[in-house]
C-alpha cells in the first residue's frame with residue numbers, strides 16, 4: 001500500500017546543503033574568480049585544516065577514498081604475494097586496492113556486536129608473508145585498535161586504517177586515521193564529511209611515506225616533468241576542496257546530530273522482538289555513518305515492506321568479500337558471523353538533522369513489518 005506521507009529516503013543531503021548554501025556559494029564563486037582549479041590554495045588550506053583537525057603531520061588530498069587505499073598500498077610497497085589481514089564485511093574497494101598490486105587480502109571473521117573485524121583472530125592468520133593489517137572502521141565506529149596495534153607491533157606489520165565511514169570518530173583520545181601508519185578517507189557525497197563529487201585523503205605521521213604518496217598523486221613526480229615513479233593522476237580538485245573547507249568546521253556538529261538520531265532510534269526500537277539495535281563500545285565515539293539493525297527473520301521481506309511504506313533502507317553488505325567471485329577462491333572455511341550479518345543487517349535512514357517525526361515513522365513501519373513477517377518464523 002502506498003503511504004500518504006512523503007517518502008523518507010535512506011539519506012537526505014538537502015537539509016545540510018540548505019543550511020550552508022550561502023557559504024558554499026561564496027566558496028564556489030571564489031574558486032571561479034580565482035581561475036585556479038587544480039592544486040590551488042583551497043587544496044593546500046584544506047590539507048592543513050584537515051591535518052590540524054585529525055592531529056596528524058600530513059594530510060594528502062586525493063581523487064577518492066579508493067585512491068587513498070591504492071596509494072597507501074603502493075607507498076607501503078605492497079606487492080605480489082604479500083598478505084594483508086582485513087575484514088570481509090566492507091565495501092569492495094578495501095580489498096580491490098590490495099589486489100591491484102597482487103597482494104592478497106586475508107579475511108578474519110567479524111565481531112557480531114560491532115560488525116568490525118574480530119581483532120582476536122588476527123594473530124592466528126599471520127604468516128611469513130603477512131605485511132599489514134587493514135582495519136575498516138565500519139558504519140562510523142572504531143575497530144578495537146589497542147590490541148590490533150599491539151599485534152602489529154609484535155610482528156612488525158603496517159597498519160592501514162580504512163576511515164571512509166568514520167571521519168571525526170575517535171578511539172582512546174585519538175582521531176581515527178591517526179592510529180595506524182596510514183589512514184584512508186573518502187569524501188564521497190554520502191560520507192560523514194562529503195564533497196559534491198568524488199574525493200579522498202591519505203593521512204600519515206611518517207614524512208617519507210607522505211612524500212612518496214605526494215609523488216604518486218601526481219604521476220610519481222616531485223618536480224613537474226621529472227617523473228621518478230610510475231604514479232597516478234589522483235588530485236582532489238579545487239572546487240571540492242573549497243566545499244570541504246566549508247563543511248569541515250561543521251563536521252562535529254553533524255556527527256553529534258547523527259549520535260542524537262541514533263539515541264532516538266535506540267529508544268524507539270529497543271525491545272522490539274526480532275530486532276537487534278546496534279551496540280556502541282564504551283571507549284570510543286560512534287559517528288553513525290549508518291544506523292544498522294539486525295533482523296533475525298526475513299530481512300529482505302522486511303525491507304520490501306518498508307519500501308512499500310515509503311521508507312528507504314539499504315543492505316550494507318549483502319555479499320561479503322569472501323563470497324564475491326573475485327575472492328571466492330581465497331577463503332577455505334566459512335566466516336559464520338560475517339555470513340549471518342550479511343543475511344540480517346538493514347541500515348535505516350539517518351543524517352544529522354533527521355527529524356523525530358521521521359524517525360517515529362521509520363520505527364512504527366519497522367515494528368509493523370516485523371509483526372507481519374513473524375508468523376513465518378519457523379514455518380520455512
Ligand SMILES: *Cc1c(COP(=O)(O)O)cnc(C)c1O
Pocket residue numbers: 064065066067090091093094136162164165185186187188198199200
Ligand atoms: C566509500 C568507501 C570506500 C571508497 O571510497 P570512494 O571515495 O567511494 O572511492 C572505501 N572503503 C569503505 C569502507 C567505504 O565505505
